[in-house]
Amino acid sequence: MEPTTEQDLPLSGIRVLDLSRVLAGPWCGQVLADLGADVIKVEHPERGDDTRDWGVATSPGNTTYFDSVNRNKRSLGLDLATEEGADLARRIAAGCDVLIQNFKRGGADKLGLGYARLSAENPGLVYCSVAGYVGDGPEADRPGYDLVVQGESGLMALNGRPEEPPLKFGVAAVDLFTGQYAAQAVLAALLQRHRTGRGRHVEMALYDSGLSLTSYVGLAALALGRDPERVGNAHPAIVPYGVFEAADGPLVITVGNNGQYRRFCTVIGREDLAADPDFATNLGRSRHRARLAPEIDRELTRIPRAALIEALRAAGIPCGEVAGLHEAFRSERTAQAGMLHAGRSPVLAPPYRLDGDRPPVRRPPPSLGEHTDALLTELGLDSEHIADLRARGVVAG
Structure with a gap:
């Protein structure tokens, strides 16, 4: 069987503007990128994504947190707080199929990057908003943090032993599941657009995803009228x-x-x-x-x-x-599965196969603004214009 090429991937030809930060939104973007979409990650030209400062450094400006959710993307260093920067983002969005954002409520609208404006200019745009809580509820202005939602949604009450305090998951499970749910909804909206020609506004809330993640244990709590007993590493309903x-x-x-x-x-x-x-x-x-x-x-x-x-x-x-984690990553089972990609720094490969072939890691997690010049050139800007924008701090790369 011939190796999968970029043109063979299901989302080849789909362009995504990823304005999101940290984990949930970027995870959604990475899922789409793994499936072949051209994902443009917009970052502040000086600070970059918050996660460039989290975890273990893998190269100057990159960390394990950042690398875990940004493979197969291109990085555009762009200051959206400037009118020129926001205008460039709007111009890119006009040619995109999907936009992902996780600004605080009203933040995207203030920048001229809200759903109403962008969908009027690009009716086929699938616009994905990620927030902590539902946008029309009393907590819409609250920021969304994985650990807070793990507590509020009851997820922490599932873990550990009865005599121990509530226990969080070992990874940011709410963020990651929200990103996965978001990608599923975006793909469904793209499929519907194929029939109707119009995009949709996909809205995701971390709290909703946290509740959903409780699955059968959450329903057991409703049926019992109380929290099920925590059983540590045992199963609450199956023995042994x-x-x-x-x-x-x-x-x-x-x-x-x-x-x-x-x-x-x-x-x-x-x-x-x-x-x-x-x-x-x-x-x-x-x-x-x-x-x-x-x-x-x-x-x-x-x-x-x-x-x-x-x-x-x-x-x-x-x-x-x-x-152990290191033992699992270095195991023969992982090697045989082809789940590790060795590039500038090791990253996981996509966890699925298409016709028996795992989609490739086409691009390593980008350095900050690595693709700025190429992306702005694609937009029609000449080198002098790009140099002027860089000198004034509107772009970086």
Whole structure:
């Protein structure tokens, strides 16, 4: 099979103006870029995106935070607070299919970059706004921060053990899911535009995404009329299912049905636990978790992890080692999947395949303003005009 080229990608020919910062909006832009769109990331000409100052430095002006959500994009250093800068952004938007922004409420309108104005000039524009809370609600003016929303939406109440305080996710899950939801909605709007010729205004709120992310546990809270019990690395409704300690390290074991449970008991040499009527069904095992769990834990700690995983897999029981992050990234499994791209600094590759081929990392995460001259030249500006704009701080690159 021939390698995927840029022209083969589904969004080849789609142009996106990414005015967003930090994680949620840029993640949306990166999804579109991975699928072939030409994504133009606008950054302040001096400061750049906030995330250029977060995490571990990967090169001058780039960090792990920035690199994680900005592959396959072009960077335009542009001061939108100047009339000339905002006018250049409007000119670019007039030729774009999608615009992404996460200004505070009213911020885009003040710059002349709001939905009403830009859609009047470009009726086919799909305009995506990302905010903390719904734009017509009482909290519309509040800034959106992932950790705050993790607390407010109940997400932190899902994690950890009952005796511990609420626990946040290890990554900015609300930001990242909001970006993914936004990309899905943008793609749907582009598909509808193919039929109607008109764009849509996609509105995303971090709080809405946070609630959505609670999924079945959130619905369980409604059904119970209270918070479900937190169970740490175990499953709230399936037993045994979670992280366990073997003799020499942790592993994950997921016993998903009663047949697997009986085979699991054979692997650990405790057929009596399979014969006990209290444990015959998952509902029974859940009810009697406090009696069953210590018995299982005691048996598992006697068996070396590698031998246990081998026996469980032979019995058709899903399981795997618990790896450290560095260990996982450097594993043979990751290498075989082709999930790491080594460029100016390592970045993850897109997590999907098209006809068996993973979309390429066409461009590394850009340095600040790296593509300014090329983009302004495409807009029709000559070198003298660009030099004048740079001298006055309107653009950088």
